[in-house]
Amino acid sequence: MGYESVKDKLARGETVLLDGGIGTEILGRGVYWRCHGIEQHPEVVRQVHVDYRAAGADVLKTDTFQLNRRAYLNLFHGLEHMRRIGPQGLEHKAGRLIQQAVKLAREASNGAGPAGSGGPAVAGVISPLEHCFRPDLTPPLDQCRAEYTELVSEMQSAGVDFILLESMNRVAEAAVAAEAARAAGLPVWVSFVVRENGQVLSREPLVEAVRALEPLGVEVIAVNCAPLEDITLAVAELRKHRAGPIGAWAHIGRYDPPSWKFGFYPRFTGSDRVSPARYLEAARQWKKMGAQVIGGCCGTTPAHIQALRAGL
Amino acid sequence: MNQRYEKLKQRLERGEIIILDGGIGSEMLRRGVTWEGHKVESEPDAIRSIHEDYIRAGADVISTNTFQLARRSYMNHFADAEHMRHIGAPDLDTRAPILIHEGGKRALEARDLVGRPDVLVAGAMTTLDWCFRPDMAPSLEDMRTEYAETIQAFKDAGSDLMLFETFNSSKEARTALEAARDVGIPAWVGFVCDWKGRLLNSETVHQMHEGLVGVEPDVLLFNCAPVPDIAEALRAFTKEYQRGQRPAFGGYAHVGRFDPPDWMFTDEYPPDRYLKACQEWASVGAQVLGGCCGTTPMHIAALKKGLPQLVTV
DSSP: OOOHHHHHHTTTTOOOOOOOOOOOHHHHHOOOOSSGGTOOOHHHHHHHHHHHHHHSSSSEOOOTTSSSSSHHHHTTSSSHHHHHHHHHTTTGGHHHHHHHHHHHHHHHTTSSSOTTHHHHHHHHEOOOOSTOOGGOOOOHHOOOOOHHHHHHHHHHTTTTTEEEEEOOOOOOHHHHHHHHHHHHTOOEEEEBBBOOOOSTTTTTHHHHHHHHHGGGGGSEHHHHSSOOHHHHHHHHHHHHHOOOOOOEEEOEEEEESSSSOSSSOOOOEEEGGSHHHHHHHHHHHHHHTTEEEEEOTTTTTTTHHHHHHHHH | OHHHHHHHHHHHTTTEEEEEESHHHHHHTTTTOSSSSSSSTTTHHHHHHHHHHHHHHHHSEEEETTTTTTHHHHHHHHSSHHHHHHBBBTHHHHHHHHHHHHHHHHHHHHHHHHOTTTEEEEEEEEOOEEEEEEEEOOOOOHHHHHHHHHHHHHHTTTTTTTEEEOOHHHHHHHHHHHHHHHHOOEEEEEEBBBBTTOOOOOHHHHHHHHHHTTTOOSEEEEEOOOHHHHHHHHHHHHHHOTTTSSEEEEEEESSSEETTTEEEOOOOOOOHHHHHHHHHHHTTTTOOOOTTTTTOHHHHHHHHHSSSOOOSO
């Protein structure tokens, strides 16, 4: 199906269903979190995508959240130090994993049929270059531009249908990233992490995000990775300022990172307290408020997406 | 200062070689205990038995499995305290002191079980932010508060001394040493070094020396770098500090490769070859020797067996 049919749905005013949590779901299936599960357990990663497809998702997100060169480099004093004490080739690992991650999502999308035979679109997920919850760490914008250009090109050569900038935490970084995707000729959606008060995590109002991104031709602007009620508030705020398609996906449960600074670790606890039925209730509200792209963030499962497919 | 530490200090003054333990986190991985946290609470037997094995191998000082445990380690994953309380697991604010306490208990239990009351338990603590990133160090004010709070937790957990390891600047080491002095617990410092024998923030050993004036620890170490890099730092150390005017010193290197989130084990330095490196270091006066990531109880047993009783210089 690729991006065309998603685009048609958006144009017809229909709801586009996104999948749910990827990292939390892989971890939930007992995979030891290393290399996003891609190297050791590609079959589990693929199965998560397959299950989301079966649940009715129109879009599959790649298992690439916070997967970039910087994520490894950050753990060392610098490139020289990484080469000195790290394993050979670590500087190229993120790029390699991205290729494999896109392939796994693509295989799930194709299912048993030949390529392009009507499966869900594959969204190449790119998140902030630094940790998604740390807008204070945003690199200088020139540096951002170079790294996003590289990431987008890796995603493009791996064959994604479009770019999903997910859990963005600062307007300027999101704009630079969106420009990189547009420059490569890929459609791009941008989603922001929001605070309790409906602002972007950087404390910038959503209206500024809309103003910065609309001129760039961003097709969907969304909010994600916050609790249900925060997302509801943010959807209302976003609708006020944007006439075009908007989206929403909340996380459920509580983010429970380890002490060890080994990058992104998608553990959420207590997610089972938000049942698919309860999630659907919130999603109905988002739809009523005008959200057209709806899915799930960390902690949500194929059962949640199935409930959305049946109930929205 | 407790009696146990007093005795160790006398041993140091007599020129005796003191043996540390080896890798803890990497040893967990080698034993098939995956690393999603320190597991001092969730897998007490596995952690305790690592300590026991190091004591049996001959370590005079064992270190707690608490590397990188401080309140900031959890806070760092969030935008700020408000954000952490809003979306984070409810106990993240108090998890570090609880795990420090549990980590201390596992080491004390091992000491009791092996029946070696003379073995010291060192509270292992690294820099408040990431050990390889001196550029991330918090402000002096934050450091003071956080070290005071964290060191107190280690003291309450029964540590005989603090082992500040994998430190990356003399500024942070000085702040930590001052806080330990205020809390009232002896402290040793280990610096991570680069291949030129400098600290990771590019300070030379000379600059480090100047940076520690007035707060010199009883033991100065270099750790968490490959064997040749530790050797380089020790060379710089013996050149900088005149004999007779220097604190006891030593080193513990890592063996293998840091492959986040895991450790890659290599056979480059099996116990006998690692012993040879330590023998060389001892021959220039290094008195406190052990192993960092990737070393095992076998490495420590080799040191116990092969190192002289007294430092030769």
